[in-house]
Amino acid sequence: MxxxxxxxxxxxxxxxxxxxxxxxxxxxxxxxxxLTNDCIKRSLPIxxxxxxxxxxxxxxxxxxxxxxxxxxxxxxxSIPGASGTYFDPNSYHTNASGQDIPVLVAAxxxxxxxATSIQFTADTCAATxxxxxxxxxxxxxxxxxxxxxxxxxxxxxxxxxxGPYKISTMHMTRNLSLTPxxxxxxxxxxxxxxxxxxxxxxxxxxxxxxxxxxxxxxYHTNADLSHAFYxxxxxxxxxxxxxxxxxxxxxxxxxxxxxxxxxxxxxxxxSHFIDDLDFQAVNMDRSIHHxxxxxxxxxxxxxxxxxxxxxxxxxxxxxxxxxTVSVKRYKM
Amino acid sequence: MKEYSIKIICLSLLxxxxxxxxxxxxxxxxxxLITDREECYVSNFDLLHTDGQxxxxxxxxxxxxxxxxxxxxxxxxxxxxxxxxxxxxEDAKLTPKIPxxxxxxxxxxxxxxxxxxxxxxxxxxxxxxxSERIVANPSSFPSSAKRYxxxxxNRKIKKEYTFLIxxxxxx
Numbered sequence: 001m002x003x004x005x006x007x008x009x010x011x012x013x014x015x016x017x018x019x020x021x022x023x024x025x026x027x028x029x030x031x032x033x034x035l036t037n038d039c040i041k042r043s044l045p046i047x048x049x050x051x052x053x054x055x056x057x058x059x060x061x062x063x064x065x066x067x068x069x070x071x072x073x074x075x076x077x078s079i080p081g082a083s084g085t086y087f088d089p090n091s092y093h094t095n096a097s098g099q100d101i102p103v104l105v106a107a108x109x110x111x112x113x114x115a116t117s118i119q120f121t122a123d124t125c126a127a128t129x130x131x132x133x134x135x136x137x138x139x140x141x142x143x144x145x146x147x148x149x150x151x152x153x154x155x156x157x158x159x160x161x162x163g164p165y166k167i168s169t170m171h172m173t174r175n176l177s178l179t180p181x182x183x184x185x186x187x188x189x190x191x192x193x194x195x196x197x198x199x200x201x202x203x204x205x206x207x208x209x210x211x212x213x214x215x216x217x218x219y220h221t222n223a224d225l226s227h228a229f230y231x232x233x234x235x236x237x238x239x240x241x242x243x244x245x246x247x248x249x250x251x252x253x254x255x256x257x258x259x260x261x262x263x264x265x266x267x268x269x270x271s272h273f274i275d276d277l278d279f280q281a282v283n284m285d286r287s288i289h290h291x292x293x294x295x296x297x298x299x300x301x302x303x304x305x306x307x308x309x310x311x312x313x314x315x316x317x318x319x320x321x322x323x324t325v326s327v328k329r330y331k332m
Numbered sequence: 333m334k335e336y337s338i339k340i341i342c343l344s345l346l347x348x349x350x351x352x353x354x355x356x357x358x359x360x361x362x363x364x365l366i367t368d369r370e371e372c373y374v375s376n377f378d379l380l381h382t383d384g385q386x387x388x389x390x391x392x393x394x395x396x397x398x399x400x401x402x403x404x405x406x407x408x409x410x411x412x413x414x415x416x417x418x419x420x421x422e423d424a425k426l427t428p429k430i431p432x433x434x435x436x437x438x439x440x441x442x443x444x445x446x447x448x449x450x451x452x453x454x455x456x457x458x459x460x461x462x463s464e465r466i467v468a469n470p471s472s473f474p475s476s477a478k479r480y481x482x483x484x485x486n487r488k489i490k491k492e493y494t495f496l497i498x499x500x501x502x503x
Contacts, residue, residue: 223456223503224407238408240502258383286382286413286436293406298383 035063035156039148041165042130048168048275050264051140052082055133057162058092061150062126068154069125073106074117075133076147078164082136085111087118091127105129141169168276170194170330172264179322180219185245186229187212188302188309194329195311203245210247214304215254215313218242219322227294227318229254231305234290253287255301256294257312265314265326266297279310279330294318308332360487362425369423369485374493376419377401379439381409389500390457398467399493402444404458407502411440416478416495423485441476442497456503466496 042056049055061070073087087109090102105122106129118129133146145163171194178184178197185198189212196212203209216230218239230239231252261270284303291300296318302311311329318324357365377392387409393402401418405411413436418426430437444466452462466472478495 222407224500225502256381256383258385288410288412290408290410292408 032062032064034067035061035150035152035154035158037061037148037150037158037160039160039162041162044271047263047273048170049135049144049165050168050170050172051135051137052172053135053264054084055135055144055165057131057133057146057148058128059131059148059150059160060126060128061158063152063154063156065125067125067156068152069123070105070120070127071151071153072117072119073127073129073148073150074115075131076115076149077133078114078145079136079139079142080114081111081116082134084132084134085116086132087116088130088132089118091124091129135167139167142167170276170279170328172326172328174265174267174326175316175324176327177322177324178217180217183322184217185209185213186215186217186313188214188304188311188327188329195313195325195327207245207247210245211250213245213248214250214252215302216242216244216248217323219320221320225292227315227323229291229294229300229313231289234288238290238292250305251289252305253284253303254289254291255282255284255287256291257299257301258295259297260299260312260314261297262299262312262314262328265312265328266316274312274328276330279312279328279332282310284310294323364425365423365485366487367423367485369421370489371421372424372482372484372489372491373421374401374418374482375421376417377403377495378417378419379403379405379497380415380417382413382436387414393458393460393463393467395463395467398470399491400467400470400473400496401493402458402463402466402496402498404498404500407500409499411443411497412438414439418480418495420482421484425483427481427483437478439478439495439497441474442478442495444472444474444496444498446472446498448501453500456500458498458500462498466498 038060040058042058059073061073089104089106089108091105092100092102095101105124105127106118106120109116109118143164143166148160148162149157151157173194176195176197182199183197184200185203187196187198190196198209198213218228218230220226230242232249233251261272262274263270263272282301294315296315299312299314302313309329309331311327314326316324316326357367360366373396374394377394379387381387387405388403389406390404415435416430416437420426446466452459473494473496479492480495481490481492483490
């Protein structure tokens, strides 16, 4: 009886083994028989694209070894990139400790007009190139799209479209230094810069500049005042020894913030972003005309007296000698 | 004998569950339990600036007999847009409510103007001498001072508190 059962089990197993060996090996996908490509945007998708900053892509292309090698790659942007737009001639791979290792595969890239192209010098059938697009002034407030393409030695070519990507309207100016005795007047009305600092001597030489000034910076050793921003309309009791320039009448609106740490303003730390939409949405009803006790990582939402501009001022550094601030500004 | 004891245990468990399901405490219009607590007081008072940081210096002074809460704030702190934080005793609630969204409130009417005398301030914080002098003179309270009513856990006792703000001299 027992022997019969064992015999039966062995027979079944043997049958099963024969059955499973019956099938042919099948590929998961179709075999690659031609030049193919893929592309990703390496810059954070949530980060606003600011004029003067870069957008980074990784463009991968490959073909089977027996068909040939890579010949060239090209990107056409819908708006020509600013100077500094280029293809990195290195192909990168990641080693076991997670570091990017470059391998030189191509000659320096050439940019003319909207097109950036690169010729392969290494005998390779697969490469991933990085493309850095420096956002030009012409693209402000517009959309940019990219067409990547690659050619192989056997004459095959491929194309990959990326975008469109929205370019922010706002301006950004980083690391402006303020000092309480000299560099103490901030203006948000410059066409090219998010903020401009005027000095006391500049105002003395040209008193008409006073109409451009939006905020006067002051520093007190008092624990209640410390680093402070003042606009016309701030109570005199709160700004001892801070003298407004004659003709200064801009009642700039301010809302104090703390811990709103924009990644682009704070030198690539943290992961908050202030975009065009935030300037449109911020409710300035809570504003007053002064901001006291500013410290590192504090910030101030600003609206100019005429309502033409809104800005966010982020405090990078605050010391007894002055402050370093970075500004994003949006034209309403 | 054994069967009998199992029956008793089952029956008592059933009774126990039935008892646990009965509602002892009713619920008020805000969905909060009406309990039997009779305490009705403010335990703390704080004010937040637009940057989310407190503008208070030292501790708040709460007099539960005079029904007054005083926050001493730093010099220059803006009072027009503040988010109040009022702590209450257990099960009590506040009316009018402080909204959980956009609770910015204008507290400029609560600002007390008072002449300071020697000993009112000690290293930037108010002393009890100042607090007691303010509370002892209710006629000096600004008429526009913010008032909130505390309602006790049993919803039967209501006490209206006056909330005052005193700006410290420049430090």
